Amino acid sequence: MSGPMFGMPGMNPTGATIGTNNGVPSNKSRFQQFKESPAFTVLLNGTLFVAGVTFIQSPLMDMLAPAL
Amino acid sequence: MSSAPVSMSDFNKLPTDPNVSPMTIEQSKGSFWSSNPLSSYVIDTYNQVQAHRKGLSLVNPGTVENLNKEVSRDVFLSQYFFTGLRADLNKAFALNPAFQTSHTFSIGSTNLPNYAFSALFADDNLFVQGNLDNDMSLSGRFNYGWDKTNISKANIQIANGQPTMCQLEQDYQASDFSINLKTLNPQFATKDGSFTGVAVGSLLQSITPQLALGLEVLYSRPQAIAPADAGVSYLTRYVSKKQDWIFSGQLQASGVLVASFWRKITPNVEAAIETTLQAGMVPITDPVVGTPIGIQPTVEGSTTIGAKYEYRQSIFRGIIDSNGKIGCFLERKILPTLSVLFCGEIDHFKNQSKLGCGLQFETAGNQELLMMQQGLDVDGNPLQSMPQQA
Amino acid sequence: MQFLPSFILSDESKERITKVLNLTHNLAHYGWIPFVLYLGWANTPNKPNLFNLLSPLPSV
Numbered sequence: 001m002s003g004p005m006f007g008m009p010g011m012n013p014t015g016a017t018i019g020t021n022n023g024v025p026s027n028k029s030r031f032q033q034f035k036e037s038p039a040f041t042v043l044l045n046g047t048l049f050v051a052g053v054t055f056i057q058s059p060l061m062d063m064l065a066p067a068l
Numbered sequence: 069m070s071s072a073p074v075s076m077s078d079f080n081k082l083p084t085d086p087n088v089s090p091m092t093i094e095q096s097k098g099s100f101w102s103s104n105p106l107s108s109y110v111i112d113t114y115n116q117v118q119a120h121r122k123g124l125s126l127v128n129p130g131t132v133e134n135l136n137k138e139v140s141r142d143v144f145l146s147q148y149f150f151t152g153l154r155a156d157l158n159k160a161f162a163l164n165p166a167f168q169t170s171h172t173f174s175i176g177s178t179n180l181p182n183y184a185f186s187a188l189f190a191d192d193n194l195f196v197q198g199n200l201d202n203d204m205s206l207s208g209r210f211n212y213g214w215d216k217t218n219i220s221k222a223n224i225q226i227a228n229g230q231p232t233m234c235q236l237e238q239d240y241q242a243s244d245f246s247i248n249l250k251t252l253n254p255q256f257a258t259k260d261g262s263f264t265g266v267a268v269g270s271l272l273q274s275i276t277p278q279l280a281l282g283l284e285v286l287y288s289r290p291q292a293i294a295p296a297d298a299g300v301s302y303l304t305r306y307v308s309k310k311q312d313w314i315f316s317g318q319l320q321a322s323g324v325l326v327a328s329f330w331r332k333i334t335p336n337v338e339a340a341i342e343t344t345l346q347a348g349m350v351p352i353t354d355p356v357v358g359t360p361i362g363i364q365p366t367v368e369g370s371t372t373i374g375a376k377y378e379y380r381q382s383i384f385r386g387i388i389d390s391n392g393k394i395g396c397f398l399e400r401k402i403l404p405t406l407s408v409l410f411c412g413e414i415d416h417f418k419n420q421s422k423l424g425c426g427l428q429f430e431t432a433g434n435q436e437l438l439m440m441q442q443g444l445d446v447d448g449n450p451l452q453s454m455p456q457q458a
Numbered sequence: 459m460q461f462l463p464s465f466i467l468s469d470e471s472k473e474r475i476t477k478v479l480n481l482t483h484n485l486a487h488y489g490w491i492p493f494v495l496y497l498g499w500a501n502t503p504n505k506p507n508l509f510n511l512l513s514p515l516p517s518v
Binding site: 046049 | 339347366373
């Protein structure tokens with residue numbers, strides 16, 4: 001985030017100046033904050049893995065195999 | 069043993085019924101060690117433990133290197149993928165012992181050399197392979213099996229302008245565990261005998277007939293002046309009772325977690341999924357000044373799902389990745405001596421694509437093999453069953 | 459603390475060791491493929507000649 005030229009509503013009025021803690025912009029929703037955290041990646045890939053295993057083990061995968 | 073000593077001859081004079089012997093057959097046959105009460109106790113306990121171990125009907129868990137072989141080598145494309153055009157001319161001189169040479173021509177590829185020659189010789193207990201390309205960089209492999217359980221391996225890589233890599237490896241596969249010791253570029257300083265290089269030791273032990281747990285210890289010291297680095301990785305592998313699905317997991321010392329699952333759906337269809345999570349630290353820099361102000365844990369992850377279909381004349385592999393990558397690899401045998409390869413990959417998130425096309429010719433170094441490749445025996449009569457092509 | 463090496467090498471022997479190492483390196487570099495080819499050649503029932511070994515064309 002580059003320092004804004006003009007004050008934006010909901011933004012730290014001083015912008016991101018030296019020394020101040022960059023500050024998590026408060027206009028980010030809870031979900032967005034969560035989406036950027038490492039826990040999201042872990043959860044997403046974990047879910048994908050479990051879903052994939054379920055899919056591979058399900059009869060659906062058996063149907064994808066051609067009967068030669 | 070404070071009691072009065074009894075000489076052995078007295079014992080032997082005792083009238084004994086052949087069915088009721090004061091000593092068991094094993095004991096009477098045994099030497100000093102098995103008749104001595106102290107050592108025989110140790111030997112008996114050892115035999116009991118061994119018998120118990122045998123009773124668990126454990127099987128060898130395979131090597132650590134092959135922990136997720138079914139997923140990453142059989143189903144996924146990474147082993148087979150190439151870009152550009154290539155042609156392989158394989159020439160077989162003998163099947164047993166196997167001896168073949170191969171010429172590979174390639175254009176438009178970033179990682180394949182324009183021309184490479186390779187030769188392979190494999191015996192029952194010897195495997196030698198060499199590959200030399202147009203830049204005169206050599207890669208060689210030498211495996212020697214001392215017996216069924218002990219294999220020594222050596223790999224060497226010599227490239228012009230690059231440091232030589234040499235890896236020595238020893239594999240020991242017992243009835244229910246595997247040990248692997250390897251070292252990369254080992255060097256002992258003449259001054260104080262300090263070790264530089266990488267040393268890895270791993271152990272994979274079967275706990276039940278299905279489950280195996282393992283440990284890998286890595287010690288690395290690239291330069292004598294730099295401090296050494298060490299780490300422990302944890303491994304696990306579960307093979308289902310019917311051996312139709314396998315789960316394997318690895319937690320590596322570098323902070324990588326790999327979970328993979330493989331299933332054989334029918335004899336010619338396999339499916340696999342693999343999830344990789346890489347944990348790391350990324351320095352946070354000040355957005356204005358650019359100086360680091362702290363570190364932040366990051367996790368990068370990707371999940372890949374893929375399938376392999378094996379038909380009589382062709383093999384198809386396809387993968388989809390959670391980072392927007394779709395890839396496929398198709399290998400089709402047009403003639404008994406000619407196959408066509410096609411591989412393609414599209415990265416949807418980065419808007420990139422890769423394409424590779426190849427031809428593979430099989431030729432023979434003698435009359436018998438030439439006829440065999442055509443499906444005929446030496447006299448030109450059709451063979452009963454098509455031989456497996458190398 | 460002074461650590462004495464278990465054996466002290468003169469400059470000449472150091473040079474000799476470097477020479478031997480370089481020679482081994484070159485031998486492995488250019489001798490490996492011929493070695494594999496020789497092993498294969500010696501174990502094949504019909505000893506193919508050098509041209510057949512190196513040419514990609516079928517030799518029948």
